[in-house]
Amino acid sequence: MSYYEKIIATFENTLAILNYNNTISPLLRVGESSKHPPPPGRKTLARWTKQIRVSPGMGVEAPLDDGFSWRKYGQKDILGAKFPRGYYRCSHRNVQGCLATKQVQRSDEDPSIFEITYRGNHTCTLASNLPSPLHPRESREQLVNLREGLKLLTHNLDASDQTSFASFLTSTSTSTIKAEEKQDFLSPALQTFGSPATSGTTHFSVSPTSVNDFGFGDHQYLATSGSHAVSASPVNSPTVGSDFPFDNFQFDAHNLTFDDSKFF
DNA sequence: TTTATTTGACCCTC
């Protein structure tokens, strides 16, 4: 896994934890694996799997608010499985032609764990899926492009949140990242997240040198907490298979801690 | 009335 893959994988999990810690607490991410990409020439939608653990008190039938709007279109009893598998597609399929789908399967071994298999990338507009409790004029968003490979987009983070996020990025990059990479990675992020939010969008494009060794699936990452939202998505979308441990950090909007020593 | 969910049937792949 390349340096940038680690960054995005780390960030994705962080977003998930931020999302669930702040909206459906308590909920723990227990693991994630990405399926290997299909053989060359075979036209198959990107596919990856996550496992989500829910607390006993949660509504277990619909525990998976991942920021997108899904519509259930089927349910099947699966051979050898205790629980049926639910089939969901993006609610914007008809309007915007978004082909993203997901399958939700409850674990036999631990009913508090749901395995979610995502297929295809969302092509619907991200904004239409974001919660918008604020009036549009009050909404603030900022966008960072990192090496033209990774976009970070924030919605309605106040100055405190942005400072926290800058700290997160700093801690993410303090262990083994090479000095020149660290400089490239951190400078624009700190410029953006370390300053008070302003209206409009800030766009950075940095060091377009490592695009080719930067590959992720057709992922789009989203976390929400009340009126706050953070999303990230790869600009390029070459698919890559990866396995990656995700147990080593905690994150929330105001108190960010992150142990990345095992990642770099 | 509109929108979402359920569920049996059908289709496709292995």
Add this chain to the structure above:
DNA sequence: GAGGGTCAAATAAA
């Protein structure tokens, strides 16, 4: 032929 995935009519909920 078996099993997984999707369709679509029926039903429920808002």
